Amino acid sequence: MQRGFKVISKAVDSGIELPKRATENAAGYDFASSVDMVLPSIWKIGFLKALKIIQTNRHLDEVESETAQKVLKPYLIPTGIKAYMQPNEVLIIANRSSNPLKRGMIIPNGIGVIDADYYDNENNEGEIFVQMVNFGIKDRKIKKGERIGQGIFMPYLLADDETAPKAKRTGGFGSSGK
Structure with missing residues (x-):
């Protein structure tokens, strides 16, 4: 087994399909949501209020800062896939190329990076989540099975004379920086 996908153990009997390519020359494997959910519009959750506070150039108190940060935080859409x-x-x-234009959905960090050691490590089975923000006017209803992103396997190179890290991943989402 060199590379591929599996359904996470808690979702094995939930009808989730493994990612697949849509055409014979497609590079990306389509990832779908494993749940029905609503991705709220940034305009409805106080984005303008947060922006107005930031634009005043005044010092934000702790509550204002925390509120603005919550508004701007992306949502994680579970896929049930590792x-x-x-x-x-x-x-x-x-992101799927149609998401921004047709659905107002973007991946705020541009791409997600799934390392090989994210899969079945000590404290994490390796479920892949797609970070999304909805900049559309209306909330976006996402249905279970709706395609939300695409995954592309790629080799990577290491720098000459690198001192290899000794740390092992022991967690899930965002755990490599600990």
Whole structure:
């Protein structure tokens, strides 16, 4: 087994399909939401209020700062999928090209990076989540099985004379920086 996808253990009997390519020359494997959910519009959750506070150039108190940060925080859409790959590979999670234009949905950090050691490590089974923000006017209803992103397996290179890290991943989403 060199690279591929599996359904996470808690979702095995939930009817989730493994990511697949839509056409024979497609590079990306389509990832779908594993749940029905609502991705709220940034305009309805106080984005303008947060922006107005920031634009005043005044010092934000702790409550204002925390409120603005919550408004601007992306939502995580679960996929119920984990990916395995070789140690010198990465799975890049990218937006579907139709999402911004047709659905007002963007991946705020541009791409997601799924490292090989995210899969089945000590404290994490490796479920892949897609970060999304809805900049559309209306809330976006996402249905279970709706395609939300695409994953592309890629090899990566290491720098000459690198001192290899000794740390092992022991957690899930965002755990490599600990």
